[in-house]
Amino acid sequence: MNDLLTNDVFLTVVHFFVTFLFALGFLSVAAMLLVYLERKTQGYAQDRYGPLHYGPAGIYLAIIDPLKLFLKEDVKSGQTDSIMFRLAPAIFFAPVITAFVVLPFSPYLTAGAIGTGIILYVALSSIDVLGIFMAGWGSNNKYSLIGGLRSTAQMISYELPLVLSIVGVVMVTSVLAPGCTSSLSTLSHCGIGSISFSDIVHAQMQPGAPWYWFVLAQPLGLVLYYICGLAETNRSPFDLPEAESELVAGYLTEYSGLRWAMFFLGEYGNMTIVSAVSTALFLGGWSGPGASLGLWQGIIGHTGFAGFAAQVIFNAFAAFWFIFKMGILLLVFLWIRATLPRLRADQLMRFCWLFLIPLTLFNIVITAFLLLLPIGLVAQLVVTGVVNLAMLLFVVFALRRLTGVSATGRLPRWAQQRVVVSATNGANARANAGQQAALSAPADREATPAGRG
Amino acid sequence: MATEATFRPGTFVDEGGLRSEEMILNMGPQHPSTHGVLRLVLTLDGETVINCTPVIGYLHRGMEKIFENRPYMGGIRYIDNADYLSPMLNEIVYAMATEQLMGIEPPRRAQYIRLIVGELERIASHLVAIGTYGLDLGATTPVVWCFRDRELILDMFESLSGHRFTHNYMRVGGVMFDFPKGWIQNCEKWLDVFEKKSLPDLEGLLTGNEIFEARTEGVGYIDPQQAVAYGLTGPLLRASGVNFDVRVARPYGAYREIAVIPQIRQEGDCFARYRVKMDEMRECVRLIRTALDRLPGGSICQRTPIALRPQRGETYASVESARGEESIYMISDGSEYPYRAKLRGPSFTNLQILPELLRGNKIGDVIAILGSIDIVLGDVDR
Numbered sequence: 001m002n003d004l005l006t007n008d009v010f011l012t013v014v015h016f017f018v019t020f021l022f023a024l025g026f027l028s029v030a031a032m033l034l035v036y037l038e039r040k041t042q043g044y045a046q047d048r049y050g051p052l053h054y055g056p057a058g059i060y061l062a063i064i065d066p067l068k069l070f071l072k073e074d075v076k077s078g079q080t081d082s083i084m085f086r087l088a089p090a091i092f093f094a095p096v097i098t099a100f101v102v103l104p105f106s107p108y109l110t111a112g113a114i115g116t117g118i119i120l121y122v123a124l125s126s127i128d129v130l131g132i133f134m135a136g137w138g139s140n141n142k143y144s145l146i147g148g149l150r151s152t153a154q155m156i157s158y159e160l161p162l163v164l165s166i167v168g169v170v171m172v173t174s175v176l177a178p179g180c181t182s183s184l185s186t187l188s189h190c191g192i193g194s195i196s197f198s199d200i201v202h203a204q205m206q207p208g209a210p211w212y213w214f215v216l217a218q219p220l221g222l223v224l225y226y227i228c229g230l231a232e233t234n235r236s237p238f239d240l241p242e243a244e245s246e247l248v249a250g251y252l253t254e255y256s257g258l259r260w261a262m263f264f265l266g267e268y269g270n271m272t273i274v275s276a277v278s279t280a281l282f283l284g285g286w287s288g289p290g291a292s293l294g295l296w297q298g299i300i301g302h303t304g305f306a307g308f309a310a311q312v313i314f315n316a317f318a319a320f321w322f323i324f325k326m327g328i329l330l331l332v333f334l335w336i337r338a339t340l341p342r343l344r345a346d347q348l349m350r351f352c353w354l355f356l357i358p359l360t361l362f363n364i365v366i367t368a369f370l371l372l373l374p375i376g377l378v379a380q381l382v383v384t385g386v387v388n389l390a391m392l393l394f395v396v397f398a399l400r401r402l403t404g405v406s407a408t409g410r411l412p413r414w415a416q417q418r419v420v421v422s423a424t425n426g427a428n429a430r431a432n433a434g435q436q437a438a439l440s441a442p443a444d445r446e447a448t449p450a451g452r453g
Numbered sequence: 454m455a456t457e458a459t460f461r462p463g464t465f466v467d468e469g470g471l472r473s474e475e476m477i478l479n480m481g482p483q484h485p486s487t488h489g490v491l492r493l494v495l496t497l498d499g500e501t502v503i504n505c506t507p508v509i510g511y512l513h514r515g516m517e518k519i520f521e522n523r524p525y526m527g528g529i530r531y532i533d534n535a536d537y538l539s540p541m542l543n544e545i546v547y548a549m550a551t552e553q554l555m556g557i558e559p560p561r562r563a564q565y566i567r568l569i570v571g572e573l574e575r576i577a578s579h580l581v582a583i584g585t586y587g588l589d590l591g592a593t594t595p596v597v598w599c600f601r602d603r604e605l606i607l608d609m610f611e612s613l614s615g616h617r618f619t620h621n622y623m624r625v626g627g628v629m630f631d632f633p634k635g636w637i638q639n640c641e642k643w644l645d646v647f648e649k650k651s652l653p654d655l656e657g658l659l660t661g662n663e664i665f666e667a668r669t670e671g672v673g674y675i676d677p678q679q680a681v682a683y684g685l686t687g688p689l690l691r692a693s694g695v696n697f698d699v700r701v702a703r704p705y706g707a708y709r710e711i712a713v714i715p716q717i718r719q720e721g722d723c724f725a726r727y728r729v730k731m732d733e734m735r736e737c738v739r740l741i742r743t744a745l746d747r748l749p750g751g752s753i754c755q756r757t758p759i760a761l762r763p764q765r766g767e768t769y770a771s772v773e774s775a776r777g778e779e780s781i782y783m784i785s786d787g788s789e790y791p792y793r794a795k796l797r798g799p800s801f802t803n804l805q806i807l808p809e810l811l812r813g814n815k816i817g818d819v820i821a822i823l824g825s826i827d828i829v830l831g832d833v834d835r
Contacts, residue, residue: 146500237591248485339592346500
């Protein structure tokens with residue numbers, strides 16, 4: 001028995017299963033709650049109640065809904081490509097669970113603190129597209145095929161700005177590396193930056209400035225990442241692959257029951273991951289009031305059971321703050337869904353290639369330039385933040401009309417000469433004259449048959 | 454109905470010897486956004502539409518034949534179902550045609566009531582059109598807001614006629630019931646809320662929306678000559694800059710006393726059609742207010758014989774329905790039944806331009822353009 005407990009292979013296998021079950025469990029619960037929350041948010045936005053009857057405020061629906069999907073018949077039409085059709089949900093869903101490995105919920109709730117977390121996450125998120133394309137092809141349905149093709153084009157294109165928008169954050173971590181400026185011990189290389197989620201979260205909690213979240217240094221980066229995340233997860237306004245009004249249900253058209261539920265779970269899991277990554281990279285990860293080990297060790301004690309309790313409380317706080325920030329970002333997902341219409345397929349691609357990618361590249365160049373300025377660390381960070389915020393505001397307020405250009409290839413509104421037409425003309429003047437006359441005689445042209453006899 | 458042999462996809466071989474094939478996509482009749490049971494046979498090259506053949510008739514109920522087998526008064530109940538989003542306006546045109554055959558004129562109060570309920574119905578219909586248009590473009594919220602406001606109109610109709618949807622309210626020679634107690638105050642209150650709250654909310658959600666503009670501006674352009682040549686009417690025509698409104702060109706009923714300002718835009722694209730509908734709703738509110746202020750007293754229905762037997766003859770009556778010129782060509786042979794009642798549905802005429810507009814557009818625009826034409830299949834198939 002003791003051999004078993006010290007056997008590395010055994011422990012690795014156990015760790016693997018624990019990690020897998022945690023990821024699956026968290027994902028399922030998150031997806032269930034998200035579906036419920038989505039209905040409630042949509043209901044709130046649309047001036048109605050949403051789920052109401054089962055349980056307090058309809059909360060039982062979160063459980064009943066997946067149960068219903070479990071009990072549904074798994075329909076598969078005869079002409080589908082059977083292998084593709086059956087493999088697709090698994091291939092779509094597997095990377096979603098795997099991507100949970102890298103997310104740092106708290107210092108000790110990280111399933112696998114890999115040094116190359118961002119690369120792994122990006123790689124996994126681009127596997128999703130395979131599943132969708134297989135579903136689109138294997139369904140042998142024209143709507144599914146178009147949905148799958150759209151999705152392939154969309155997800156491959158939006159990978160680029162998604163990665164490029166993260167680069168800014170990695171660059172900022174490079175100046176915060178310990179050898180360069182401070183005595184931070186978790187970053188191992190100076191001037192290279194880190195692509196590990198845990199390191200990036202730690203970099204946002206400098207001893208001198210515990211609230212220096214990277215959203216302050218890279219607000220534009222957060223917005224760009226979030227937009228690309230919307231596209232990556234096929235959420236409104238980029239939900240073209242499953243555009244209900246055009247393609248019935250896109251690549252999901254032929255799916256039902258548990259297979260459909262896996263796609264659904266995967267989509268909501270993707271949303272959760274995008275929010276979690278935004279939280280870790282831009283919103284300080286698990287930092288927040290109370291999420292400080294020193295504080296609790298000071299209150300309870302350093303050693304023995306007291307030390308253990310302090311660790312537990314600290315981790316609970318850390319996880320709470322991480323999930324709280326994640327939840328806020330998820331609510332923004334739902335809010336956007338309730339507000340915005342959907343782009344057209346070609347507009348979507350134009351928006352990516354002509355607007356997002358140049359902007360992210362520009363952001364990288366500007367950030368690199370600012371971080372090379374010989375003005376000291378604090379000044380560098382402040383200037384980066386200010387310039388980035390200015391870029392964001394410029395994009396939002398000055399270039400917002402230009403997004404119309406990139407989307408439609410036409411002049412923006414303000415550059416067009418609008419013809420204002422007066423509604424008054426001959427026919428209307430006649431009607432106005434009629435209005436002056438109090439009661440006209442019964443009009444003969446109205447009240448008599450046109451041709452009698 | 455077109456046969457399947459018509460829709461054989463073309464095959465092409467390019468210089469490299471790569472074979473490509475057109476794809477035939479049957480959109481509808483069971484499709485969430487064909488606004489009923491329209492079937493579009495789209496020939497696609499990738500996402501681009503090469504050709505489109507609308508196939509209609511899935512909602513054909515033989516309405517014109519039913520009219521011939523019902524007494525004049527009985528047809529009113531059936532015409533409700535023609536353009537089922539604006540039944541009041543349908544009833545008005547049927548009642549008007551019969552009145553013209555009978556040679557009677559409804560009392561002035563009845564004409565005003567017809568204007569009020571007609572304009573309310575126009576608002577209700579435009580609300581559905583705009584709400585579902587938002588839904589077609591992927592916005593889920595406007596449709597619920599629109600239906601919320603429309604519900605209150607239907608509530609008013611229910612208290613007035615007893616029915617929410619197929620009202621059966623018009624009578625030959627007038628209307629069935631007078632306004633119940635408190636109806637007018639209720640209506641005025643609703644108009645205030647609608648104009649001050651609902652319309653600006655809707656505008657805020659759609660009109661200024663960057664994505665909505667990108668989806669609709671410049672899409673589905675109809676130039677004025679084309680619009681006239683296809684015989685388009687209603688908001689579709691006025692959005693192309695042609696000033697034609699039956700209420701203005703051939704004023705009927707209370708429109709002879711209350712002037713309508715036709716809402717016209719020059720752009721001729723989907724966005725202009727949306728804006729025309731929004732502007733028309735404001736105009737409707739103004740018309741209803743004016744009519745309520747000037748509402749005359751007196752009787753609401755002309756006395757008519759129980760069995761209507763108009764003289765031999767024929768007539769043509771038309772009203773401006775929410776979708777265009779809704780009219781009836783009615784022939785009487787002197788019996789209790791119409792010899793022929795031909796219904797001109799604006800949706801049917803407006804739908805004809807669809808294949809012309811769709812060619813060369815993307816699949817996403819198919820829905821955007823179809824939604825902006827705003828058809829009701831009950832009116833197309835009858």
